[in-house]
Amino acid sequence: MDSSDQKLHIAMFPWLAFGHMIPYLELAKLIAQKGHQISFISTPRNIERLPQLPPNLSSSLITFVKLPLPSVDDDFPEAAEATTDVSQNKVMKLKKVYDALQQPLTHFLESSNPDWLLFDFAAYWAPATARNLGIPCAFFSIFIGACLAFVGPTSPEISPDDRKNPEDYTVPPKYLSVHGGDEGL
Structure with a gap:
């Protein structure tokens, strides 16, 4: 078959x-x-x-x-x-x-x-x-993949993140590695 x-x-x-x-x-x-x-x-x-x-x-x-x-x-x-x-x-x-x-x-x-x-x-x-x-x-x-990547893992053991306020979500998270063209971020 x-x-x-x-x-x-x-x-x-x-x-x-x-x-x-x-x-x-x-x-x-x-x-x-x-x-x-x-x-x-x-x-x-x-x-x-x-x-x-x-x-x-x-x-x-x-x-x-x-x-x-x-x-x-x-x-x-x-x-x-x-x-x-x-x-x-x-x-x-x-x-x-x-x-x-x-x-x-x-x-x-x-x-x-x-x-x-x-x-x-x-x-x-x-x-x-x-x-x-x-x-x-x-x-x-x-949800689209970009949303999942930006919000990220929910477990601090996987990837610690100190974002607590809405303003903290206006920049890429620390655990998200942006390859190329990220110099201006």
Whole structure:
């Protein structure tokens, strides 16, 4: 079989915000149009609120996998499954609830054995999970690379940064090496 004819099964696991889920869904549609199978993984309520697939796209190519959010906090709203469902001060709790999806996601990956896992920023544990299962994975960012490079790593152990104020973000960060033409910076 020609490698260009090989059809893949790709699992996609976006963060629980529609500004992330919708770009992931758009990517899923583009990949599915090439004949690849997509498992789009999110919570039941989020999947129900996503835009409908276009009629020209075979629904057999995109499967919506519903992983119910585990209850990990009595103070967390029961019907909340996305950032739009919670106030800003509850988003960190939503991230903790999202982390509790690691085990259900692992079970799904074990049983479905996808060729690839595409994951979002909040699933920091996804690469280790995929590696343990022998599944290649990739981080799909909804942000452009320049933004990620400028904001940089979140861990001070990776790259210490002393930027604390908005003004500090008006110059390149210390950990970002600019090659050539940086004399005027």
